Amino acid sequence: MSTQGGVQYSKIAEIKGPLVVVDGVESAAFDELVEIQTTEGERRLGKVLEVGNGKAIVQVFEGTTGLSISGTSAKFMGKMMEMPVSEEVLGRVFDGLGRPIDGLPDPIASKFLDINGEPMNPEQREYPRDFIQTGVSVIDGMLTLVRGQKLPIFSGSGMSHNILAAQIARQASVVGTTDEFAVVFAAIGVQYSEAEYFKRSLEESGALKRSVLFLNLADDPAIERIITPRVALTVAEYLAYDLGMHVLVILTDMTNYAEALREISAAREEVPGRKGYPGYLYTDLSTIYERAGRLHGRKGSVTQMPILTMPSDDITHPIPDLTGYITEGQIVLGRDLFRQGVYPPVNILMSLSRIMKDGIGEGKTRADHQEISNQNYDAYSRSQEVRALAGIVGKAGLTGVDLKYLEVGDSFEKDFLTQAVDENRTIEETLSLQWKVVSLLPKNELIKVKDKFIDQHYKER
């Protein structure tokens, strides 16, 4: 932390959207923290976006509403934005800029960390291998989350992604180890009722003790949303690499983050890219997502579950599209399943966890995990084809095996996929349910699993 104060400039050349252009600036650094003081003495934080020709462009996090050219001054703080971190941040609730909003004092910091984090040395990265149990069958069974992975949830407006996010935050744990586990939850641009739901949900389940909440509300200035995921990840990195915890970071909703980025880009009059998002959207998103991982010689891990709502459920929209390039798979929520009242409405045929195979199996989950998961994929996929066929020729035109697949599809959605909001299933329960689903098929249809597993787990229904 810098002990040196900064110079205050009172020559404001222009105020444009969320940006303030300060004139006559002698020395300022890129990303330097700036304190904007209004005529009424109100203080707002910002950061330097551009500097040169005696001018500095400052992005004001709390917005520029009410600022005027005369009477406004900008104090350059001589440091980057930092987050005070210590073990005491666990169980605390902060706003989108990392200030406490739970009525308790500022945490006594062990360290002050730059919110942009330190880039991970690629050579020092360790491949993610261990399983995180979320207690949600469809994720644990078929889209397994691995420590150090970044696995986004692609949702649509109005769907149950926030309920799912809260459930994961309450239930997630590491099994088979005594290592500590923590959840960092960053709500970006969410409604007040949703923020209250997240908070209450963690409090009532007793999970707040091992969680840190960052809440940026929908009516908070959009620009603050640029900071929220970064302060959350800074805390996560401290808990993981300094305190040796396994940290799950849930970021919801990254679409709001990208919207804020677009707002700034438009105010800076940058050449717009697809749908008006800046051309550097990919690079910017990667500076967030790439902060997930594990490091050689360090005990902890940072696992990310960013959640984003796809505008018009369009998976080719720039935000899910570019996110998909960076992350290691995706969990896609389906509108049809949601309409049918299925919770969680995960469309497994469009979902994938790319590094699941390395986090499951004997010694991690169970020896038959990969194979039974593949069999369920296969059977559910076939059931979808049969459903389509039944829509044309009717059930009477289907063969006996086809009818069995129809039953499998229903059982998959009813017994395996559907789960209560407060139901925390162990991995054994999840795998048993997967066997229950495929046990509707005759043995000779189980082509993805070895005979020894069939002998062990198959129970004809």
Added chain:
Amino acid sequence: MGSDSAIERTVEKILHNTEEQILSSLKESLKSSQDALSNSHVSLEQEYDKIISEGKKEAEKLEKQIVGNADLASRNKQLVLIEESIEKVFVKAIKKIQDADRNSDYSKLISSMLKESIHTIGTPDITIQTNSKDKSVVQSLLSKFPGAILSQDVIDCLGGIKVQSKDGTMKFDNTIDARLERLKPLIRKDIASKFGR
């Protein structure tokens, strides 16, 4: 006589057959009720295990909830108490600073503050503001800083100086209040460490 024995044989045969039928159906009933009983044993055991495991899960959930919330509540109370103590230390320290003698050491401090301020603003042509107590100290140092002038306006602060460029576009707050504000997080940490945190 002959016809009587034939009838008897027939009746006996019928009786025998009926007896066999009854016995076999009794055996079957016994077997099926035994099967039903053993099956219900299995399902009863499964149901029993399910109820026990759900009860266990619920108990663990409740325990986690109660212990977690109690831990958090006690930790939060501790945080509030520590903060109150830190505030008390701050109040005492500020009082001490306010009452400090404006001796030669203090003069050296003001001199270093002036040097730092000129370096930060980037020009020696500055206007200095201070409180009424420090005015004489600053005045005595002005000869060492050509280009610096002391403003007649006094400011309300614990000590130290505020400087600004002659055109008023650049300001630098180097008062003790501003320094305390800047260093407060570090000072809080030091004070808290005295309380064993």
